[in-house]
Amino acid sequence: MSTTLPLETPVEAPQLLGNSESMVALRALLRRVAATDSTVLVQGESGTGKELVARLLHAWSSRAARPFVAVNCGAIPGELMESELFGHERGAFTGAQAARKGRFELAGRGTLFLDEVAEMSPPLQVKLLRVLQERCFERVGGSETLPAAARIVAATHRDLEQLIDLGRFREDLYYRLHVVPIRIPALRERGEDILLLAEHALRELEASGLGHVRLGDGVQQALLAYHWPGNVRELHNLMERLVILHGGGTVQLRDLPQKMQGAQALPPVQPLETGAEEGGDAANDGLQDLMQLVSEPDEPVLPAQGIDLRAYLERIERSLIEQALAASHHVIAHAAARLGLRRTTLVEKIRKYNLREHAEAAGE
Numbered sequence: 001m002s003t004t005l006p007l008e009t010p011v012e013a014p015q016l017l018g019n020s021e022s023m024v025a026l027r028a029l030l031r032r033v034a035a036t037d038s039t040v041l042v043q044g045e046s047g048t049g050k051e052l053v054a055r056l057l058h059a060w061s062s063r064a065a066r067p068f069v070a071v072n073c074g075a076i077p078g079e080l081m082e083s084e085l086f087g088h089e090r091g092a093f094t095g096a097q098a099a100r101k102g103r104f105e106l107a108g109r110g111t112l113f114l115d116e117v118a119e120m121s122p123p124l125q126v127k128l129l130r131v132l133q134e135r136c137f138e139r140v141g142g143s144e145t146l147p148a149a150a151r152i153v154a155a156t157h158r159d160l161e162q163l164i165d166l167g168r169f170r171e172d173l174y175y176r177l178h179v180v181p182i183r184i185p186a187l188r189e190r191g192e193d194i195l196l197l198a199e200h201a202l203r204e205l206e207a208s209g210l211g212h213v214r215l216g217d218g219v220q221q222a223l224l225a226y227h228w229p230g231n232v233r234e235l236h237n238l239m240e241r242l243v244i245l246h247g248g249g250t251v252q253l254r255d256l257p258q259k260m261q262g263a264q265a266l267p268p269v270q271p272l273e274t275g276a277e278e279g280g281d282a283a284n285d286g287l288q289d290l291m292q293l294v295s296e297p298d299e300p301v302l303p304a305q306g307i308d309l310r311a312y313l314e315r316i317e318r319s320l321i322e323q324a325l326a327a328s329h330h331v332i333a334h335a336a337a338r339l340g341l342r343r344t345t346l347v348e349k350i351r352k353y354n355l356r357e358h359a360e361a362a363g364e
Contacts, residue, residue, distance in 0.1 A: 013056055013059035013060060014052055014055050014056055014059065016030075016049070016052060016053065016056055017193070017196060017197055017200055018190055018193040018196065018197070019192070019193065019196065020185075020189075020190040020191050020192065020193045022185040022189060022190060023185070023190060023193060026053075026182070026184065026185070029182060030053065030056055030057055030060065030182070031060060033057060033180050033182070034056075034057050034058075034060035034061040035060075035061070035062075036180075037151050038151075038179045038180045039132070039151070039152045039153075039154070039176065039177055039179040039180065040054075040057060040151075040152070040153045040154070040179070040180045040181075040182055041154050041155070041156075041160075041177045041178050041179070041180070041181050041182070042054060042153060042154070042155040042156075042182045042184065043155070043156060043157075043160075043181065043182070043183050043184070044155075044157065044183060044184030044185070044186070044231075045157055045184075045186050045229075045231055046157045046230065046231065046233070047187075047230045047231035047232055047233030047234055048157075048184040048185070048186060048187070048231045048232060049184060049231075049232055050115065050155040050157075050184060051070065051113065051115060051155070053155075053182065053184060054068075054070070054111070054113040054115075054153040054155060055068060055113075057111070057153055058110070058111040058113075058151075058153075061111070061151070063109060063110050063111055063151060066107075066108060066109050066110030066111075067106060067107050067108060067110035067111075068107075068110055068111050068113065069103050069106050069107040069110065069111070069112050069113065069150070070113040070115060071084060071085065071103045071112070071113070071114060071115065072115045072116055073114055073115060073116045073117050073118075073119045073120045074115075074116035074119030075116075078121045078124070081120070081121070081124055082124060082127065082140055083096075083100070083102065083140050084102060084103060085102050085103050085104055085124075085127075085128070086102040086104060086105075086127075086131075086137050086138065086139055086140060087099070087100050087101045087102030087104075087105050087139040087140065087142075088100055088102075088139050088140035088141055088142070089139050089140070089141040089142040090141075091141065092139070092140045092141025092142070093140070093141070096140075096141070099139070102139065104131070104137055104146075104148050104150060105139075105146060107150035108149060108150065109149045109150065110150055110151070111150060111151045111152075111153060112150040112151070112152055112153070113153045113154075113155070114128075114152065114153070114154040114155070115154075115155050116155070116156060116157070117154040117155065117156050117177065118156040118158040118160060118163055118168075118169060122168075122170070125169065125170045125173050126170070128173060129170060129172060129173045129176060131148050132148075132152065132173075132176045132177075133176070134148075135147065135148045135149070136148055152177070154177045159331060159332065159333070160174050160178075161174075162331075162332045162333070162347075165332075165344070165347045166347065166350070166351075186228070186231055187228040187231040187232055187234075187235060188226075188227055188228045191224075192224075194223050194224055194228070194235065195220055195223065195224070197232060197235055197236075198215070198223060198235060198239055201235065201236045201239040201240070202239055202243065205239060205240055205243045206243075210240070210243050210244065210247070211243045211244070211247030211248060212243070212247065212248065213242055213243050213246050213247060213248070213249060213250065213251050214249075214250045214251065215250070215251050216250045216251055216252045216253070217252075217253070218252075218253040219251055219252070219253055219255075219256065222253060222256055222260050222261060223235075223260070226259075226260045229329075238256075238257075242255065314353075317349070317353075318353045318355070320339065321335070321339065321346070321349055321350065321353065321355065322355065324336075324338040324339050325355070332346055332347060332350070
């Protein structure tokens with residue numbers, strides 16, 4: 001998202017399509033929340049439409065005639081982010097040749113959308129917390145106190161509680177943002193909405209002059225069965241690609257990406273059955289379970305020269321944790337279920353093996 005985004009005042013509410021139970025409930029929730037001035041935290045996987053939800057909250061609110069200002073906290077360098085949010089006075093830093101309003105000031109009494117708020121640096125998290133607490137701010141290099149009257153809608157695809165455990169997000173800021181949490185369901189949870197959105201995308205593409213295609217036998221079933229890690233964005237991109245490559249014709253199953261051909265819905269992750277709770281010496285923690293999970297051609301053989309059992313077990317444990325994180329798209333709660341561990345226990349092991357970057361890398 002560009003740092004020079006113009007202010008926008010929507011003329012009409014954007015569409016949030018879907019007839020599934022989860023989407024009907026989501027629209028009802030948005031109607032209720034839009035009537036308030038409460039801070040909202042929108043959570044959902046990448047591509048689910050978090051900005052669309054923020055725009056809908058604005059369009060359905062009493063602030064609709066005022067500005068909707070969006071800023072992507074992950075797209076602006078950290079050293080520029082403070083000025084971007086709060087503005088600066090002339091001479092505040094090298095290159096500041098004129099005073100400039102920040103996003104809070106530009107939003108006025110409208111809506112300020114903080115996208116990817118989890119990417120905000122720790123020092124800036126402190127400054128944002130102060131603004132949310134005191135409802136005022138100062139420009140960089142200035143002394144005048146300005147009101148922060150905009151309604152705040154924040155969004156992230158990350159697990160903020162997980163980042164709090166890892167020391168990467170302030171818990172007090174989380175509770176300031178988490179006044180009204182709104183979760184957007186993943187596309188794979190929305191059933192027939194997948195086909196509805198696909199047809200809508202095809203109609204939009206045809207109306208734009210790009211062309212038209214029909215979906216042949218087996219294609220709809222493949223779309224329904226696919227996992228959709230990129231969600232609605234991935235679906236729209238696929239429809240555009242199919243129109244470009246097969247415009248005027250019928251899309252066959254063989255025309256879909258290989259990963260979608262013969263796709264089957266993935267079962268939910270179930271925790272492994274385990275024995276007693278973890279505890280005691282970390283070197284011996286879960287010894288029996290580890291030995292059962294590790295696939296080896298034969299029973300382990302003790303070398304004649306002996307073995308460093310602690311290092312051996314730690315190597316196995318680290319490897320299994322890395323595999324569980326990768327298989328769970330780096331979501332700690334899911335990885336913990338695969339390993340039969342409590343979430344807090346897995347967090348400690350991630351710290352122990354210095355796997356923070358593995359845990360923090362969310363799949364796009």
